[in-house]
Amino acid sequence: MDRRSLITGYLLVAAGSAMFSSKAIFIKLAYLERYDALLILAWRMVFALPVFLAVGIFELARRRRDGRPMPRRNAVLSAIGIGLIGYYLAMILDFTGLLYVSAQLERLALFTYPIFVIFIGAALFGVRLTGSALIAAFITYLGLATVFISDLSTGGPNVPLGTALVLGSAIAFAVYQLVAKRYISEMGSTLFTSIALSAAAVTTLAHVFITRGHLDASMSAHYFMLAAGIGIVATVIPSFFVNAGLGRIGATSTAIISNVSPLLTIYFAVALLGEAFTPAHAVGTALVVGGVGYHTWREMRSTGRA
Template sequence: MNRQTLLGYVYAATGAALFSTKAIFIKLAYMERVDAPLMLALRMATSLPFFLGAVIWVVWKAKRDGKPLPPRRLWISAILAGCLGYYLSSLLDFEGLIYITAQLERLVLYTYPVMVLVIGWMFFGGRITWMSVLGSAVTYAGLLLVFLKALPEGGHDVVIGTVLVLGCALTFAIYQLLAKKFITVMGSLLFTGVALSASAVACIIHYIVVSGGVDFSASHRFYWLAFGCGIFATVLPSFLVNAGLSRVTAQSNAMISSISPIVTISLAVAVLGESFTIFDAIGSAMVIAGIAIFAVADQKRAPAKRETLPVEIEAA
């Protein structure tokens, strides 16, 4: 294994682990004040300067080198895709975390590659293999086990939260499919910068509208947790995952991302004091195994090639 490939694995694993801390930051913030729109607005406001900086740097570099910039329609498409993939998805995710545990939220979100497969097959000419079907079945069987275990304890809250986070995964899956063709022309860094900058502005406007003003006041601890969520669970992992994808295949990155629910579950138990039973363990293992089967099937279907894809949700 050469040095660049090893670095790619390290970047991808670190990015996936940092992305996994998002739900922990949010749950801790909700202990201070349960206000999903405010937490989301502060998180994205923290991230906005970095993603705007990425856009400015790419535009400056293109002008310096005399290269043409993407046409206006692609900029508009990237803005609309960002609002779908990060504003709407993140809003659904943050609202869902009011009702369900960080562990269940992570497992529900982790199923979005299956949604990409199904929607791609239905509307984008994608193919489904028997291995993909098997992986999907194992994934959702495991998710159902964890859901049924949580249902008696949480009741309607578990249903509401799970539906909201499934909506988050669905909108992000659609975003992934729409984003691929834009990234081919715009490049991953420019597209990610434009999409996340647009979503950040949308999140801030959303909070101003629903709160009826520009009052962003909260406790110092809430501010620090929102800042941590913006930097350590959004900005850093976004660039780390892209750095990893530039060195290893997307399929390898998908396999490495299997550490994501493991990290979230471990932190949820250690930091938040959430319970973790044998049913949670079996269900979580089934979800991770199902996605692993899905990734292996995808790797066999498409010969390994280096490609740069949009960053993963936790961007939601």
């Protein structure tokens, strides 16, 4: 692969990771107007769903035009089910957790999902559990505990609940990562992502209408701008940027560059939300990012992949 393509891949993944890191900031700003996790999640999907549907329809039409086989019915149903776990369930838990914890703690807790991939893979999918994986897990959770204890003293009694919800989201996304690979290989990342996220969006909106009877539209224009930011800037665009970069530089390099995400979230949280950044936050962040980075580096060395 030529140098220009590699540089493009690195830039796409870096830009996508930066955009993903803005999600918690948009949500926290929206909560200042309406303290409602399900509502902002629903409006996020209102803005994101048309794009994912359009991309999925375009991909299917291109397959038909090129004479390529259509995806199997079972594969489509599996993508829908996986999307409900990795996006609908994970997002409900994550958005609700953000009601109770800081944007910094949320991003660090969510960023532990590669460690859950290790343990769930070993328990359910026969993945070998290595010593380096255990070291990475210890370092990562030591860092998370450092930030958790710091926030517990200042964030109120609901910090444990919020942290548990975000960790539940990380577990759901880890399960998604483990089971999605087979269908991404079969269907292609673009079509799989479109189906999975469209299913999650439709289910989220159905959830709102079933439980509340309607989708509240009484908020300000500023609220809708934040919802559009979550849907487009922090969901749609980075999804395609990271997928495009992944195809150029490989999974391991993508994972390493993605380590920038929690650092950017913390910067935005301090600069835009006025959250405190204490020595405990600095140590905890370094440990979490270092633990995940160490695991990724060991994986790269053991497989020889870029």
